[in-house]
Amino acid sequence: MTIQAGDSIPSAKLMQATAEGPKETTTEELFGGKTVVLFGVPGAFTPTCSAKHLPGYTENYEALKAKGADVIACMAVNDAFVMGAWGQAQGVADKLVMLADGSAEFTKKLGLELDLTARGLGVRCQRFALVAKNGKVTHVAVEAPGAFEVSKAEAILAAL
Structure with a gap:
């Protein structure tokens, strides 16, 4: 089941x-x-992730912090080396925490896995954004396949 507002963030590494x-x-x-x-x-x-999703959070970093975000983190089912290189290529610096969920363990606990095996990509993470306060989810937004609206930085700013 997909994580919902009111749920606790599951324990994971x-x-x-x-x-x-x-x-x-x-x-x-x-x-x-x-x-x-x-x-x-x-x-x-990947195209939308690199052209829109990650840059939106980097560009809105100060506004997100001003609205109360202590940490802004990006997660993908990739390894730490790839996430680190992507953060460097995108100029994230010390603004965003780049998290690797290499085996999709946390993604599966959130109920947000996306099976792209037929496209040669294996199990990935759905495009989403959530806000959590002291480990409790207050807002979660999961994109429909191919969409990019509810999880972008501007939408999360409105939810904060």
């Missing part, structure tokens, strides 16, 4: 690229005691 190599982080560390905007994309370096 995610990876981040650092200068010292991949670093594990937990959802408890990421979401505990903070207001977090998490958006998920089907894949790093």
Whole structure:
């Protein structure tokens, strides 16, 4: 079942690229005691994700922070190296946390997996965005296939 407003963020481990190599982080560390905007994309370096979704959050970083977001994080079913390289290529710097859910463990716990095996992409993450306060979801928006409306930064700004 897809995560809903009022649900708690499930416990999971995610990876981040650092200068010292991949670093594990937990959802408890990421979401505990903070207001977090998490958006998920089907894949790093993919067209809509690179041209619109990620840049929208980078461009609206200050506005999201001003509305109370402590952390703004991007997640994909990719490895930490790919997420780190994508963040660098997109000029994310230290604004966004780039999270790798390499085996789709967290994605599946959220009920947001997308099976693109027939297209040679395996299991990926649906395009979505959520807001969580101290580990409790207050807003979740999942895109219809091929759409890009409810999960973009401007829509999440309105939800904050």
